[in-house]
Amino acid sequence: MFPPPSLRRWAPGLAAAGALLLSAAPGAAAARGPHLSYTGAGPGVRIEVNGPVAFNVAGMPAGTDEVTVTSPALVEPIPLTPLEKGSVQFVQTDAPGTRHRIRGDIAPGTYPVTATSHGRTVATARIAVVAEGSAVIGRFVVGDAKRPLPxxxxxxxxxxxxxxxxxxxxxxxAAGETSLTVKSPLFEGPLTLREGEDDPGCKCDDGSTLFGGHTTVRDDIPAGRxxxxxxxxxGQETTTRQVTVAGPPVPHSRLPWLIGGGTAVALAAIAAVAVRRRRHKRQAAD
Structure with missing residues (x-):
């Protein structure tokens, strides 16, 4: 899929491939009929309310001269033109003054999209629209503090x-958000991730804002997901990842007498030694 040159100005990280939410034209085999796809100005296939969008129809019959894309989510119908003379791929070109965007007055959701040629439907798709300014999570992982992160x-x-x-x-x-809270059965309690955490174990040099935090996996957690x-x-968005626990527990160097009631015994012994030393000092002074 090839986004039009005019879309490049919207975001340096324009996705190279669209959301391939496709369906073939009625009566055509899905593998051979026209296919409608789209891309947005952000990473992946996210399309935002009031955001830009570009459409592409591939596999049109030879000799087709025009394709138009319509949707309740669009500000206006979007005409597509052949990628080059005689091409069976049609792409979006945005002339000055056009408003080829998602409407700003709709709710996030999934909307139908239809591509037609001279009034005949040639392909359909559904477009997922998210709220304006939504999170774009690129990496959310947990890994051993002494090894490269997955x-x-x-x-x-x-x-x-x-x-x-x-x-x-x-x-x-989000503006003004400098910390996030992570919850998981992996940990004894909530973990705070802070913006720009030192030594995150992640190069993360793609322009994203980095949040990081250190913690310990529970000793008693069984293997599993x-x-x-x-x-x-x-508080507006929730993101979840699945983490695998496997292998034997990591041993911790703890002296046996520091575990459980042994701590009280040790403290009592230390106190007894201190008392004896004071007595010896008093006797020597006398």
Whole structure:
């Protein structure tokens, strides 16, 4: 899919591929009929309320001279033109004064899109529209504090009792939000991620805002898959990742007498030694 040159000015990180939410034209085989797809100005396939959008129809019959895209989500119908003379791929070109955008007065949701040629439907799709200014989470992972962090979606695992780093990146963070809260059965309690956390174990140099935090996986958690959830954008958005726990617990160097009631015994012994020393000093003074 090739976005039109005019779309490039909207965002340096324009996605190269659209949301391939496709359906073939009525009566045509899906593999051979025209296909409608779209892309937005942000990473991936996110399309925002009041945001830009570009459409593409591939596989049109030879000799087709025009295609028009309509949707209740669009400000106005969008005409498509051949990528080049005789091409079966039609792309969006935005002339000055056109308003080829998502409407600003609609609610986030999924809307139908229809591509027609001379009044005949050639392809349909559905477009997912999110709220304006929504989070764009690029990476939300947990990994061993002493090893490179896994990539987003990597099936890497953590061990019970291990010291870990949790990292989240957002290409569109909420204004004034400098910390986030993560909850998971993995941890004893909520974990605070702070913006620009030192030593995050992540290069994260794609322009995103980085949030990071350190914690320890519970010693007693059984092997399995567990959710890790963060609430961001001042409580408006929730993002969850699944984390795998596997392997034996990480041993911790603790002296046996410091565990349980042994602590009280040790303290009593130390106190007894101190008393004896004071007595010896008094006797020597006398």
């Amino acid at each position: 990539g987003d979606g990597d099936p890497g695992a953590v061990r019970p009792g291990s010291d870990v780093i949790v990292v989240l990146t957002d290409r569109q963070p 567990y959710p890790m959830t963060v609430v961001s954008h001042h």
